[in-house]
Each structure stands twice: as structure tokens, then as C-alpha cells.
Amino acid sequence: MAELNNFSIDGVKCMAREGTSILEAARQNGIYIPTLCNLDGVPPKGACRVCSVKANGKLLTACTTKISQGMEVENDTPGLNELRKSIVEMLFVEGNHLCPSCEKSGDCELQALAYRYGMTVPRYPYFYPKRVVDASHPKIVKDHNRCIMCKRCVRAIKDKKGRSIFVFLNRGFETKIYIDPELAGKLTDELARKSVEVCPVGAIMLRGEGFKTPFGKRKYDKAPIGSDL
Numbered sequence: 001m002a003e004l005n006n007f008s009i010d011g012v013k014c015m016a017r018e019g020t021s022i023l024e025a026a027r028q029n030g031i032y033i034p035t036l037c038n039l040d041g042v043p044p045k046g047a048c049r050v051c052s053v054k055a056n057g058k059l060l061t062a063c064t065t066k067i068s069q070g071m072e073v074e075n076d077t078p079g080l081n082e083l084r085k086s087i088v089e090m091l092f093v094e095g096n097h098l099c100p101s102c103e104k105s106g107d108c109e110l111q112a113l114a115y116r117y118g119m120t121v122p123r124y125p126y127f128y129p130k131r132v133v134d135a136s137h138p139k140i141v142k143d144h145n146r147c148i149m150c151k152r153c154v155r156a157i158k159d160k161k162g163r164s165i166f167v168f169l170n171r172g173f174e175t176k177i178y179i180d181p182e183l184a185g186k187l188t189d190e191l192a193r194k195s196v197e198v199c200p201v202g203a204i205m206l207r208g209e210g211f212k213t214p215f216g217k218r219k220y221d222k223a224p225i226g227s228d229l
């Protein structure tokens with residue numbers, strides 16, 4: 001069995017098994033580190049950088065860095081929270097999020113982090129990219145305007161043989177989430193629902209189902225992000 005490591009987060013003494021990521025170790029010790037791309041049970045990616053912390057003075061992603069004996073982690077500091085706010089703002093201007101008309105509003109992790117970091121209007125100019133809403137699949141609708149490229153769907157939604165049903169198509173600014181045409185039929189009702197759940201924003205929606213839970217009664221309407229870790 002792995003040894004226990006002692007470490008600290010913002011001066012608070014913590015303990016976790018060797019090999020645990022800083023993000024997971026923080027949770028185990030009741031400390032919230034924000035993330036958009038990390039998902040329990042799925043290999044970490046370090047894609048969104050929202051979980052950036054300073055570990056022994058180095059800026060690193062908490063989801064891909066493991067704790068070590070005596071490590072000193074800085075997490076909830078003005079500098080790191082400002083960095084996280086900037087990342088959230090950049091994600092907002094890069095796409096077309098339009099929260100008031102989004103099915104995920106109130107359940108959206110990006111929106112919840114914007115509230116957490118006090119974002120009102122992003123400080124960066126909006127890109128207003130021309131992206132489409134793709135309703136070609138019989139079970140889900142993909143809204144490319146809202147995708148933040150976290151790859152949660154790619155990493156979490158697999159067929160019985162472990163093949164990713166969602167893939168990234170193109171590169172750079174043209175990158176978009178795509179359903180592998182050969183595996184499109186493998187997206188069962190259960191996997192379709194799961195894909196909606198794993199998407200942190202409103203980029204994947206179920207066809208024929210919307211606004212089941214009224215605004216004001218959704219997850220982050222009740223409690224801010226991070227309150228349940």
C-alpha cells in the first residue's frame with residue numbers, strides 16, 4: 001500500500017497517499033481547487049489550466065501533479081485566483097456562450113466559476129466565432145458555440161470496447177468535437193445522457209428534452225461551485 005505523504009495547502013497541514021494528484025488530495029482534505037476539465041474516474045488532461053496552483057513555488061496543474069512529502073501548495077491566493085478568472089474570461093470570449101438562453105445555465109461549471117471569481121464583463125474582446133449547432137445525431141445536439149475543448153466527452157464516453165465515441169476534428173481554432181461516424185450508433189440512451197452530464201457547459205444536449213429543471217432551481221442556483229468540493 002502507498003505511503004502517506006504530509007503536505008500543506010495554503011499553510012493547512014494535509015495528508016494523502018503517495019501518488020495522489022494535488023487536486024484529489026486537496027478534496028480528500030476538504031479543500032476545493034477549481035477545475036473544468038478534470039472528471040473523477042477519468043485520466044487527467046491538464047487542458048483547462050483552471051486548477052493551476054503553485055507547488056513548492058512552481059506553477060503547475062493540480063490535476064496532473066502528484067503530491068510529495070513536505071510539498072507546500074499555494075491555492076487560494078489573490079494571484080492564482082486572478083489567473084483563474086482570466087482563464088474563465090478567455091473561455092467566454094473565445095466562444096459564444098450567451099448564458100441567459102443556455103439550457104445548461106445554472107448547471108454550467110464555466111458560468112459557476114465566472115460567478116465565483118466575480119466576472120461581470122470579460123476584459124478581453126469577444127471573438128464572435130461563426131460556429132454551428134449540429135443536430136444531426138438522433139440522440140444529442142452539439143452546440144459548437146459553447147464547447148470549451150475540455151475533452152471530458154472524449155475521455156469519458158466510450159463504447160464497450162473502450163473506443164472513444166467523441167473525437168476532436170481539425171486543429172487550432174478550427175478544432176471541434178465530432179462523433180466518430182463508425183461509432184455513432186454506439187451512443188446508447190445511457191451514454192447520450194452521460195455525455196450531457198460530463199460536459200461542463202451546454203455544448204451537448206439531449207434531443208427532445210430541455211429545461212426540465214426550471215431556472216433558479218438548478219445545482220449552482222442552490223449552492224456555489226466548490227461548496228460540495
Ligand code: SF4
Pocket residue numbers: 146147148149150151152153154177198199200201203204
Ligand atoms: S463537448 Fe463538452 S465535454 Fe466535450 S470537449 Fe466540448 S465542452 Fe468538453
